[in-house]
Amino acid sequence: MHTDLVAALDIGGTKIAGALVDHQGRILARTQRPTPAQENxxxxxxxVEAVLAELTASELWPRAGAVGIGSAGPVDRSAGTVSPVNVPGWRAFPLVERVRSATGGLPVELVGDGVAITAAEHWQGAARGHDNALCMVVSTGVGGGLILNGELHPGPTGNSGHIGHISVDLDGDPCPCGARGCVERIASGPNIARRALADGWRPGPDGDTTAAAVATAARAGDPVAAASFARAAQALAAGIAATATLVEVDIAVIGGGVAKAGDVLFDPLRRALRDYATLSFVQRLTVVPASTGTDAGLVGAAAAALRGGSTVDEARRQAV
Incomplete structure (x- = not known):
């Protein structure tokens, strides 16, 4: 039978999602399980095997020719292992080998979740048509990935473009990664909320202390809440400008829960970017919200599987 589908896994600290995806990026079957993140x-x-068992039981399964995995990181694409920060039971866990064995020996492509979302945005979303792009996820953490010369650039281990751990404040707070003043330490959702609370912001009667609640307060004119988002925006602008200066991307796409704050984030971000992206060759850099939504991880994992060492477009041509 013609193998015109790929299997996709999106593995995070909250859920493990699986899907069968066609070469146009359409999800034809899907399933998910909660991640038992604190278990062994x-x-x-x-x-993961329960998700794969549901996929392999599908009548569509014989059409699957490869498996793509987008996993919380760090991942090691060259070794086929994962060590997600928020899944302590997995340290150098041989995920690729185990998935290959659970799927009857199909080829498996592993990338970090930021790289997977980058693949999705380039294939189906806001980075479509751009040959050089940075795509980011700003959520509980801050991750990212790169499109360079029209191709996904995962790097040797699958972590290339991990902008969350660029240092933008030399004397800043220690980051759990071991460095100081990382983008993630300032701009992630929990850190936006932490700074707002430390500076005197108080939640409403519902007691909600998430970044979403800080965004609501900022929108309503709370100056402390707005200042916390402005600081996050400044950190993101510094990291984006540094990346653009280094590799000449012309668009930065931002998704994840914090991006849902909308203008509360994007207005100060675009203003701050003008202060950091100052050289002539980065002045045209634009920043836009992601557009692939909650399925980005699955679509991106599928794109990585299709890519299999080539671009999505080449893989699609070969499959026809």
């Missing part, structure tokens, strides 16, 4: 490694793998 085999229990977590059991949840």
């Amino acid at each position: 490694g085999e229990t977590v793998m059991g949840a």
Whole structure:
């Protein structure tokens, strides 16, 4: 039978999602399980295998020719292993080998979740038509990936473009990664909320202290809440400008929960970018919200599987 589909896995600290995806990026079958993130490694793998078992039971499964995995990181694409920060039971866990064995020996492509979302945005979303792009996820953490010369650029280990751990404040707070003043330490959702609370912001009667609640307060004119988002925007602008200066991307696409703050984030971000992206060759840099939505991880994992060492477009041509 013609293998015109790929299997996709999107593995995070909250859920493990799986899908069968066609070469146009359409999801034809899907399933998911909660991630038993605090359990041992085999229990977590059991949840992955349960997702794969549902996919392999589908009548569409014989049409699947490869598996793509987008996983919380760090990942090591060259070794086929994952060590997600928020899944302590997996340290150098041989995920590629285990998935290959659970799927009857199909080829498996592993990338970090930021790289997967980059692949999705370039294939189906806001970075479509751009040969050089940075795509970011700003959520509980800050991740990212790069499109260079029209191709996904995962790097040797699958972590290239991990903008969350560029240092933008030399004397800043220590980051859990071991460095100081990282973009993530300032601009992630929990850190936006932490700064707002430390500076005197108080939640409403519902007691909600998330970044979404800070965004609501900022929108209503709370100066402390707005200042916390402005600081996050400044950190993001510094990281984006540094990346654009280094590799000449012309668009930065931002998704994840924090991007849902809309103008509360994007207005100060675009203003700050003018202060950091100052050289002539980065002045045309634009920043836009992501557009692939909650399925970005699955679509991007599928794109990575289709890519299999080539671009999505080449893979699609070969499959026809």
